[in-house]
Structures are given as C-alpha cells and as structure tokens.
Amino acid sequence: MLVFKFGGASVKDAEGIINLANVVEKYKNEQLLIVVSAMGKTTNALEALTKAYINQADDMHDIYEGIKRYHYEIMGSLFENGDPVFDDVANTFVEIDWMIEDEPHDDFGFTYDQIVSVGELVSTRIVAAYLNKAGLKSLWLDVRGYIHTDNNYREGRVQWAKTRDSIKGSIPAQLERSFVVTQGFLGGTSENFTTTLGREGSDYTASIFAASLGADSVTTWKDVPGILNADPKLFKDTVKFDELSYTEAIEMTYYGASVIHPKTIKPLQNANIPLFVKSFNDPDAAGTIIKENAANVFKKPVIIVKQKQVLLSIAPKDYSFVTEDHLSDIFRKFAEHHVKVNVMQTSALSFSVCFDYKEEYFGGLLSELHENYKTKYNSDLSLVTVRHYSAGTIKELTSDKTVLLEQVSRNTAQLVLK
Ligand SMILES: Nc1ncnc2c1ncn2[C@@H]1O[C@H](COP(=O)(O)OP(=O)(O)O)[C@@H](O)[C@H]1O
Numbered sequence: 125m126l127v128f129k130f131g132g133a134s135v136k137d138a139e140g141i142i143n144l145a146n147v148v149e150k151y152k153n154e155q156l157l158i159v160v161s162a163m164g165k166t167t168n169a170l171e172a173l174t175k176a177y178i179n180q181a182d183d184m185h186d187i188y189e190g191i192k193r194y195h196y197e198i199m200g201s202l203f204e205n206g207d208p209v210f211d212d213v214a215n216t217f218v219e220i221d222w223m224i225e226d227e228p229h230d231d232f233g234f235t236y237d238q239i240v241s242v243g244e245l246v247s248t249r250i251v252a253a254y255l256n257k258a259g260l261k262s263l264w265l266d267v268r269g270y271i272h273t274d275n276n277y278r279e280g281r282v283q284w285a286k287t288r289d290s291i292k293g294s295i296p297a298q299l300e301r302s303f304v305v306t307q308g309f310l311g312g313t314s315e316n317f318t319t320t321l322g323r324e325g326s327d328y329t330a331s332i333f334a335a336s337l338g339a340d341s342v343t344t345w346k347d348v349p350g351i352l353n354a355d356p357k358l359f360k361d362t363v364k365f366d367e368l369s370y371t372e373a374i375e376m377t378y379y380g381a382s383v384i385h386p387k388t389i390k391p392l393q394n395a396n397i398p399l400f401v402k403s404f405n406d407p408d409a410a411g412t413i414i415k416e417n418a419a420n421v422f423k424k425p426v427i428i429v430k431q432k433q434v435l436l437s438i439a440p441k442d443y444s445f446v447t448e449d450h451l452s453d454i455f456r457k458f459a460e461h462h463v464k465v466n467v468m469q470t471s472a473l474s475f476s477v478c479f480d481y482k483e484e485y486f487g488g489l490l491s492e493l494h495e496n497y498k499t500k501y502n503s504d505l506s507l508v509t510v511r512h513y514s515a516g517t518i519k520e521l522t523s524d525k526t527v528l529l530e531q532v533s534r535n536t537a538q539l540v541l542k
Pocket residue numbers: 130131132133134161324345346347348350351352353354355356357381382383384
C-alpha cells in the first residue's frame with residue numbers, strides 16, 4: 125500500500141483539488157491512504173484568529189468570516205448546491221463558533237489546537253467529497269482516533285504503541301474497500317481533545333501511517349520538482365537531487381530545510397520505507413527518492429535558510445564566568461519557554477544562542493532570565509546553514525551582510541546574519 129501527502133499549496137484552490145483527483149486517478153488500482161493539510165495559508169489565518177480571540181480583538185469576526193468565505197468559494201466551484209459536503213463543513217466550523225462564544229481558556233496551546241485543527245478537518249471533508257464525486261471511492265477518517273498523543277499542545281508527542289495498534293486495527297481492511305483520506309498535522313489525547321504535531325507536521329503524519337502500516341512508500345506532492353540544493357524561492361539556479369540518503373535528508377531537515385518536516389524521515393528510515401518528493405504539477409516526473417544507500421551527489425553545496433531568528437547573549441549579573449550551573453539553569457528556562465536552540469556558543473563571560481523568534485513566549489523568557497542574568501539580543505536575523513560548503517559559497521552568502529556568529533565544522537558551516 126502507498127501513502128500520499130498533499131500539502132497546503134496543492135489544495136489551495138478548486139483547480140488544485142481537481143488536480144489532486146487527477147493524480148490519485150493514476151493510482152486507482154492501488155491501496156492508498158491520503159493525508160491532506162489545510163488549504164493554502166489557512167493555518168496561518170487560523171493562527172491569526174486564535175490570537176484575535178485570545179486578545180478579544182475587534183477583527184476576530186472578520187478574520188473568521190474570511191476563512192469561511194475562502195472555503196465556501198472553493199466548494200462553490202466544485203459541488204452543486206445542496207451537496208451534503210456543505211453541511212459537513214458547516215458542522216465542522218461549528219467547533220470554532222462554540223469556542224469563540226466563550227471566554228478564552230487560560231492555556232494558549234490548548235485553545236490554539238482546538239481552533240487551528242479545523243483547517244485540516246475541513247480540507248479533508250472537501251477532498252474526500254470531491255474524490256467520491258470524481259468516482260474515486262474514498263472514506264473520510266478522523267485522524268484524532270488513530271494518532272494518539274500526550275497533551276503537549278502545539279507539539280503533541282506521539283504515543284507510538286497505541287497509535288500503531290489503532291492504525292493496524294481497522295485501516296488495512298478499509299484500504300481494501302476504498303481510499304482513505306485523513307488529516308495531516310493532528311492528533312488526539314486520551315481525553316479526546318485535539319492536538320497538533322508542530323507546524324508543517326503533515327509530512328510527519330504520512331510517515332506515522334506508513335511506518336505503522338508497513339507501506340511500500342510515501343509520496344509527498346509539492347510545488348517543487350523534488351528536493352533541491354536550496355529553496356528556489358530564495359536562490360536561483362538550484363539543482364535537484366535524484367536521490368538522497370535518509371541520513372543526509374535528516375541533516376537537511378534538522379537544519380531547517382522546510383521542504384520536509386524534520387520528524388518525518390526517522391520513522392521511515394527505521395522501517396526502510398522510501399520517501400518520494402514529487403511535483404503535483406508534473407506527477408509523472410521522477411522527483412527525489414530518499415532511501416537507504418542512496419548516492420548523495422552534491423553538484424552544489426546545500427544551503428538552508430531559517431528566517432526570523434533571535435540571537436540572545438546571556439551573562440551572569442554578578443560578572444562571574446559562565447559555569448555549568450548557569451547553563452543548566454538557562455536551559456531549564458529555555459525548555460519552559462519553548463525555545464528550540466539552533467546554534468549556541470559559549471565564552472568565559474557570556475553565552476550566545478540563536479533560536480526561532482516566537483512572539484508569545486519571548487517576553488516571558490526574558491523577564492525570567494532577568495532575575496539572574498543580563499541579556500542583549502538582535503532579532504529579525506537569518507541563520508544560514510551550508511552543508512558541503514566551499515569558501516566561495518560562504519563569501520557569496522555573506523558579501524552584503526554582517527556576520528554576528530559563525531560556526532564551522534568539517535561538513536557544515538552555520539552563519540547568523542544581519
Ligand atoms: N531544499 C529545498 N528543496 C525544495 N524546496 C524547498 C527547499 N527548501 C525549502 N523549500 C520550499 O519548500 C516548499 C515546499 O514545502 P511546503 O511549502 O512545506 O509544501 P507543502 O506545505 O505544500 O507540503 C517549496 O515551495 C520551497 O519554497
């Protein structure tokens with residue numbers, strides 16, 4: 125059996141959904157589980173709605189109406205009036221209606237997951253209904269009963285044994301009867317609350333299903349021809365990898381290559397399941413295959429850019445040296461305030477760390493650090509990682525920039541740039 129994953133870009137409009145059905149049609153004789161993300165930039169819009177709700181902002185209803193309108197316009201192009209999908213989608217949006225009528229819950233992460241998850245619940249209703257309309261028999265499956273997580277909202281940790289049992293229990297028999305369409309990015313807790321697996325986590329969902337079912341392969345359908353040596357939105361003259369080893373792909377995604385979610389590859393490597401990254405605009409092209417023993421051919425260095433970085437320097441207030449005690453105290457605070465360290469460097473008197481800026485957690489982190497430390501920071505920086513670098517590439521990347529931090533090892537150079 126095969127697992128397909130269609131991301132937001134592939135289902136951003138009615139043409140995208142029709143194209144998805146055309147791609148799936150080519151595999152109509154296969155057993156196929158299809159993981160779908162929220163349509164277009166819906167997750168960003170739902171994040172904005174969550175923040176507006178928490179802050180009881182004036183534009184909350186406008187944001188919400190915009191999200192609904194976007195979906196209803198797409199449905200209007202795909203379905204006749206009166207199609208049951210309109211009621212299914214309306215009933216799904218009701219989950220948000222109920223939530224935003226009440227006072228905001230104290231736990232931001234909990235509220236976020238209950239609201240943001242509606243993007244995938246709705247997109248999959250629409251995709252499953254359209255596949256059925258196109259004669260491709262499909263069952264809509266609520267992933268929250270299959271991917272079990274703890275209640276670490278916004279980054280649910282998968283409970284693998286329970287998840288594997290649930291997936292293996294009923295899905296193989298269902299796949300003999302029809303395609304299965306389910307939500308990426310979502311999980312469910314033991315109390316039946318919704319969790320999300322971390323932004324862009326739908327690739328990971330595909331990998332969880334594939335590993336649990338022993339799939340023959342996973343294919344993620346993207347708006348790029350495969351994995352390239354750099355993001356084509358940022359760099360010209362990129363080259364595609366025909367194949368990559370699991371290890372190289374893990375390294376790339378770990379450093380932030382956003383084409384694949386970093387948690388995706390390990391479960392596939394453990395189960396030796398190949399991952400194809402292919403273009404939904406050119407479905408017959410080969411794309412990139414990630415597998416064991418692949419020939420990693422680097423015609424050009426791999427460049428990975430992470431934007432919206434903060435570089436924070438932390439020094440003990442009493443001018444003492446930075447000791448292990450300080451570091452363990454600082455790291456405990458990082459864990460509490462959701463900091464994920466991308467690069468760090470210590471000197472005798474200060475500790476510098478580069479991480480993703482998250483507005484909702486940064487203020488709290490700083491005020492807690494200020495009890496014992498002095499801090500200085502620069503924000504809106506980029507972190508550029510170059511694998512298999514050459515001196516020329518680094519010179520080119522830094523020519524019109526200020527380098528605030530640099531770390532170079534045998535294979536990998538990392539630069540924090542302003
Ligand atoms: N090394 C890379 N190779 C290909 N695409 C990349 C790379 N790094 C970043 N990208 C970006 O990843 C995007 C596709 O991933 P993503 O937007 O997450 O897809 P989706 O959400 O549709 O699954 C591309 O449009 C491209 O801009």
